[in-house]
Amino acid sequence: MNLFTILISTIFINNYVFAQFLGICPFLGVSNKTETAAGMGVAVTFVVTLASVITYVIHHYILAKLGLEYLQTIVFILVIAALVQLVEMFLKKSSPGLYRALGVYLPLITTNCIVLGVAILNIDMNYNIIETIVNALGASIGFAIALLLMAGVRENFELADIPKPLQGFPISLITAGLMSIAFLGFSGLV
Amino acid sequence: MTAILYPIVVLGGLGLLFGVSLGFASKVFAVETNPLVEAIREVLPGANCGACGYPGCDGCAVAMVEGKAPASACSVGGQSVAEKVASILGVEVGEINRQVATVLCQGDCSKAKNKYKFAGLRDCRSQNILAGGSKSCSYGCLGCGTCVDVCDYDAIHIVEGVAIVDKEKCVACKACIDVCPKNIIELVPYESEVIVKCKSNDPGKVVRANCSIGCIGCKICVKNCPEDAFSFENFLAKINYEKCTNCGICVEKCPTKAIFSDIEKVSLKAQ
Numbered sequence: 001m002n003l004f005t006i007l008i009s010t011i012f013i014n015n016y017v018f019a020q021f022l023g024i025c026p027f028l029g030v031s032n033k034t035e036t037a038a039g040m041g042v043a044v045t046f047v048v049t050l051a052s053v054i055t056y057v058i059h060h061y062i063l064a065k066l067g068l069e070y071l072q073t074i075v076f077i078l079v080i081a082a083l084v085q086l087v088e089m090f091l092k093k094s095s096p097g098l099y100r101a102l103g104v105y106l107p108l109i110t111t112n113c114i115v116l117g118v119a120i121l122n123i124d125m126n127y128n129i130i131e132t133i134v135n136a137l138g139a140s141i142g143f144a145i146a147l148l149l150m151a152g153v154r155e156n157f158e159l160a161d162i163p164k165p166l167q168g169f170p171i172s173l174i175t176a177g178l179m180s181i182a183f184l185g186f187s188g189l190v
Numbered sequence: 191m192t193a194i195l196y197p198i199v200v201l202g203g204l205g206l207l208f209g210v211s212l213g214f215a216s217k218v219f220a221v222e223t224n225p226l227v228e229a230i231r232e233v234l235p236g237a238n239c240g241a242c243g244y245p246g247c248d249g250c251a252v253a254m255v256e257g258k259a260p261a262s263a264c265s266v267g268g269q270s271v272a273e274k275v276a277s278i279l280g281v282e283v284g285e286i287n288r289q290v291a292t293v294l295c296q297g298d299c300s301k302a303k304n305k306y307k308f309a310g311l312r313d314c315r316s317q318n319i320l321a322g323g324s325k326s327c328s329y330g331c332l333g334c335g336t337c338v339d340v341c342d343y344d345a346i347h348i349v350e351g352v353a354i355v356d357k358e359k360c361v362a363c364k365a366c367i368d369v370c371p372k373n374i375i376e377l378v379p380y381e382s383e384v385i386v387k388c389k390s391n392d393p394g395k396v397v398r399a400n401c402s403i404g405c406i407g408c409k410i411c412v413k414n415c416p417e418d419a420f421s422f423e424n425f426l427a428k429i430n431y432e433k434c435t436n437c438g439i440c441v442e443k444c445p446t447k448a449i450f451s452d453i454e455k456v457s458l459k460a461q
Binding site: 058062063066068071074075089090096 | 201204211221
């Protein structure tokens, strides 16, 4: 599979949020404002891409060599947790506003299944290092797009006349479902 | 043996590696925080209500340390918090003039007339859009309880169609003041017992037609006040709370009883 196909398919066709339903927690939690959604998108992009590269190296040059593939999950989580800590420290220093806006969702990137999911899928699909990077970038761009689209829609909820029982989370879940169906339209593109 | 040793070495080694690099990173990205700010932040109520004029308690704590805000800036915390903050900062805090929100309208269901019956959303702001609300008096409390909804301290309630603030519970966070479409809620010193509870700028005749307890602009209070505490503007009497001694003469003389007072308290004081 060439790199372009991987990129397009992870962003649109197999969008990790809309098609594979990974990373739903921040998708619903941080999509209130476009600004914080963009910040979250960048933070996740950083963590996912770097985690994919590091886990690729660790898996192929340490775990596989020693026959320790069964340690995959715990080692990957260790890598992700350390990276999230690093991002948190960096944001606290460089952008306290964004740090406060992201709140609890920043450390929660650790448990965001999209990060672990991408890292493990890279290994399972037997991607090489370049393909791994492209796949990780595509996954996180797809995640950021999903977050931004959702934030754009949710900002308009403020002005919309929504029936009372549907206000707040119910309408967000309905919107997420409809967007997921809309993304089905991309299937068959590649 | 290696089956046990390798996983331990690999996991332990990776853990150590990440631990050391994170420790190094924490030195590089260390954020210097003023310990005073954190100490004050601990003391503040943490309601993030914004009554102090700063974005949340964090912002207020920073402003206090920088000297931009006085130690008594937190109206919610009152005297006790101000004293704690002052002791942290090493400054003196004087007596704080505690203020409470007060609804300046007494036109309840039995006293004020309505011009139409409102059957829409129970929200003062939406009612106000419809011809200024259902009350004949365009200055009066609409009684839909929007202020009740925004109060985090259970300090304001609708009684007989008019909002009334519980003085003891009010912390002067100004949430109700900001939300009231009629702008009839004001901060009044806690000590003040005598308050003109009317905001109508209509001439006396109009007020009389709409409400039996409004200020009709007769100026009797102005003439009778021994302390000269009244000012008069746009058919409405206003009390200068600094001059007022809560003597209660105006309360007795007021023909419509628009000047509100906890009469019993005042007469007790007089005795």
